[in-house]
Each structure stands twice: as C-alpha cells, then as structure tokens.
Amino acid sequence: MPDGGDAVLDVRGLKTVFRTRGGEVHAVNSVSFHLRAGELLGVVGESGSGKSVTMMSLIGLLPSPPADVRGGEVWLGGRDILKIGDDELRNLRGARIGFVFQDPMTSLNPVFKVGNQIMEPLTRHMGLSRAQARVRAAELLDLVGISDATKRLSSYPHQFSGGMRQRVMIAIALACDPEVLIADEPTTALDVTIQAQILELIKGLRQKLGMAIIWITHDLGVIAGIADRVMVMYGGQIVEQAPVKELFGNPAHPYTRALLQTIPAISGPREDRLQVIPGQPAIMGAEPTACSFRTRCAHAFDRCHRENPLRRPLDGRPLGTGHDVACHWTPEEAHA
C-alpha cells in the first residue's frame, strides 16, 4: 500500500547473543532493516530463527543476563534507542511503540480488570486523569470491536474468550497512538475463524490509524494476506526481503523456495507427496562464517561452506527497497 515513505524505524547491524551454560547462542546476527510510515512489514521464520528476539532486543525487553545486545543501532524519531537509559526507554515503550504478544492469557494480568489495564498506559504516558482515561479506554474497546465497551471495562481477563483477549491486547497497544506496533505471532494461539476476525480488525485499524506495523509469524498464509513487504529470517539473519507479491511470486533464497513448497495447498492441485526440507533448523553457536542454511540446502556449493553470504539486491535497486537476498546461488529463473 504505502511506498517510499520515510523510515520511522531504522535498525542497523543489530547483534544479540545469549550466554547459556552450554556456551553462547548467537540469536541475532547483524540484522539491518527499516520500517516505513504506514507500512506493514511481515517477518517470517521458524522457531529459533531470531524473529522475536530481534524485535525484543530493539526495544530492550530481553532480560540481561542471559541476553546481551552486542551491537547495532536502532533509530526511532532521530535517536538511537539502544543508547538511551532505562527510564527513557520505559517512556518510549507503550507511548511510541506498542506491543502485542502471542498469548493473550499470559500477557494480561489476571487480577486486574481490563479497564485498569487499558488505562495504565494512558495515565502513565499521556498524563490523562483517571476519568479521562476511562472514557478513552471505552473508546479503544469500541475501536477493536468489543461491544458494550463501558460495561466490559469492569470485566476480568478470564471473562473474555481468547479472541476477545487479543482484542484487549491490541487496545492496550494502541492506547497511546504509537508510531510503531510490533505484533509477535498475535494470531497463532487463536482458531482460524477467530484469526480471520483479528486480521480483518487489523486491516480496518490500519486504514483508520495509519501506524506502521511489524508482524511476526511463522504462517506464510497470514503474511500473504496482510503484509506489504516481507523479511524471511533464518539462523538469526535476514535471508531474503521483498515486497509481498514479489516474494511469493519470485522467491530467490533456497530456504524461502523450500518453505513455500513444503506447505500443502488448501485449493488448486493437490500434491501426492510433500516436499521435504531435510535436517533441523540451525542453532548458531558462534557468529556465522558460512551460510547457515548450507547443510539443508539443495543448491549448496563450496563457496557456501566458506563464506557467509551478504544481502545483495536482486533487481538493481538499493538494499531494503526492492528485492534482496543473502545467497551465493543464483536461480536460473532470475536471469530470465
């Protein structure tokens, strides 16, 4: 939908390492990307690919130790937010960056009424009085499609269903009108018919509010329906990045291609046998010195074992705007 807007969030060379008893785990390895105003950026990857850790590190939500954000810059509103203090960061979270987590039951506090939980960011960040905040909270519940909003403010989280709780989470995240909303697998714990409701809600809210959204998921179907641009992560790195139609229509990285082939289709011709990606997802014990997908890749050659591929543009445009891929191999179709 939006194109060429200014970057509201600019991440450069982010590195996050976990110190565990079994040694270091390099969860995020030099990740760079930006998010434009009003854009919905989809982040796809399997568990352990670093997609959640990337987003958690850039807003300082990871406990340290064991996590250690080793390097990089995160520019938001003209400042590098990795360099600012905890207090300032706390003021930023909720006010300028909203967060929606996967499991709405564990992320809402069960002993407080939902009204209080929606009012908390309003009184803390926006300086509203309790009465003002209550009115605004009811508006927000109404906005996310909860009927009888004023009454529902006095309900506890357990009185809501899973889909309704996720709506409450979205209301909290939107409370202070943030520039950036980070949604980490927000529909994974929900049933498909409820997921469809939430996706509709988000599409509607985007048109109304126009904030930029980062949507983390492992479900390529969800991404295809909602994202403007997609980043594919593997082994703590971005292996491919493209506008959504380009990525699904012309995937370049062997991992993206394999991933798209391994999911059975819900319509169209039915395959007799599923394509398999052999082996297990990579766990990075050290900074990568070779391609992290090489052991599972059908196209790996000697260079892949020696050298970690850097992202290179596929269509001549600068990195991050068109289609770029971190792979030494060139698919034949790309030449055509």
Add this chain to the structure above:
Amino acid sequence: MLDATPPRALVQVRDLKMYFPIYSGILRRHTGDVKAVDGVSFDILQGETLGLVGESGCGKSTVGRALLRLYEVTGGSVIIDGDDVAHLSPEKLRLKRPTMQMVFQDPQASLNPRMTVAQIIGEPLVEHTDWDTDKRLTRIYDLMDKVGLNHRFANRFPHEFSGGQRQRIGIARALALNPKFIVCDEPIAALDVSIQAQVVNLLEDLQSQLGLTYLFISHDLSMVRHIADRVAVMYLGRIAEISPRDALYARPLHPYAEALLSAVPEPDPNVESTRTRIILKGDVPSPANPPKGCNFNTRCPRVFDRCRVEKPDLVQVEPGRHVACHLYPAQNTSAGSTGRTEASEHYQQGAMQ
C-alpha cells in the same frame, strides 16, 4: 483399496457421547454436563485416513481418546475390528489394545523423560508379549529403522532429540505391536513448518507399507487436505459434515465447513487480495450450555427459524456426503445412516478414478 470386494469399515462409531460432569455448590452436586461429544457417528474404512477437523473445544480430541477408551464413554458404541471397545471387559480390552494405538500431539509430554528411546519403544512389547530381551531389541531396531531413527540413538533420552525426532519416537512406540488402527491426535501441531512435512510423509509411507488405518485429528486444514481420504468437520461436539476430501474442499456444503475453509489464509498474495472471506461473528458457545436447535445457529450466516428449534440430523445429501443442516434435504436412499451404503459408495468413487 481397489480389491474385488469393497473395503470394510474397520472402525464403526455409533451415537458416541462423552459428557464430563460439572459439580458445583457446597455439596458438589452434579449440576450439569460439558457435552464434549454429543452423538457422533462415522465409519473409518480399512486402510483409509479419516481427517477430523474443527476448532479448539469442538471435541475432536475427545472423540479420538474415547475411541481408544482412554475415557469411559457416556453412551454409544465404538466397534473396532469387530469388538465394541466401549463395552469390553477390562481383560478383553487389554488383549484388544495392540490393535489400536495413538500418536500424541506433544512429543515432549508424552515421552517419559527418564526412559531411554529403547525403553520407550520397547515398553509395549514388555507389556503385551513374552519375548526375550534379544528378540525385543531386534524389534526395537527394526522399528527405529522404519521411522528413520539411527540405531546409535537407542540409549539416549528424549530431551536429547528435536521435536521432529521425538515425534518419530512416539510413532515407533505406536507401531511396536503391529496395530491396525492409529489415532493421530494433532501429531504435527507442535512442530516447525519445515519439519511437519517430514513427519507427514513418514506417516504416509508407514500407512502404505503396513496397511494402517488412521484417524488424523488436526486443526490444520491444508495438511488434512493432503493426508486424508475423507474429512469430518466437527462443531461443538457434533459432526457438521463428513465428505470425501476433494468434494469438501471444492464445495463445502455445511455453512460452518464453508466458513472454516474460507478462514484459512492461503500463502499467495494474489489469491488473498481477491478472496472474499466469510467472517463468523462471535465465539463458539460453551459446550456446557449449547444453543437449542442446531448448535451452529448463533453464528450461522444462513440461519432461519427452523434452525433455532430443531436439531438437524446428519443425513446423506449427495452420494458419500453427509451433512447436518436444514438447508440440505436428505436423499431418500440411505437417510440417517453412515453405514454400509456409504462404504460401497466410497468404493465406487475410488474405482471410477
């Protein structure tokens, strides 16, 4: 499947009911029931895979567990290979267990962390055979080969394996006693996308090698389309529709089946941008207090007066297709039955292809 005689129904479920009592008040009086499964009937033919789909809380896992009598059923019968499992005496049930096995959703929780792989896979053999250690070990290695586990792993513990490999251990254990029928309860739900295909292909290979019959319970409608021959769609403890796979996915008849299929996102942005989705309003009602009449009437986009008073029966509306909905009148041939007529029709369909 295409023998001279039509395939027989290995599993016949008739009017299966599974209620969980609710006790409340100071005296813990029995005040109601959660009707997790409320009158479900279907057949599974020898060698076929029946997919059982539905949203969480619809009772699909309860059906799977009740079939293997992991619960004492409230009513109805479950005939597996000639015996009514729901009413067998404990001794007879024990002798019956080797024919029916289960693969569980969470391989982490269903494998004992203090037992080695060999002990886990060998446990059914200890229980049900009088084999000596050597013979057992040969069988354990044989099973590990079948599911693609290296023999070196025999003395390792479950925590040393990845999710996909653990599920292989669970599958090997289910195969140990040469079962005829396996209930696969969300076997791939806990696995990564790139690993799911490995496990599904393994299940398919084993089915063709060993002639297994599967009940494949899942909420992943794309994967069910891949693996199942016929699919049953459940809603709130009842079956909304049972149809052959291709017919269901091409043209779902029951409004719930239609909405469910339309809600599945497709990994294709061009399809997604043009698709009209049926968005169901509200949530699934509580199975402790299901709506009167058709249990889907509170959310159904095509509801009319009759739906609110009269519960629709599961009837055959097209050859091989059974739907519980007032929109579809029953065909005269075999109304109200999911029995032998369907089996022969299914066979005819197969033979035509």
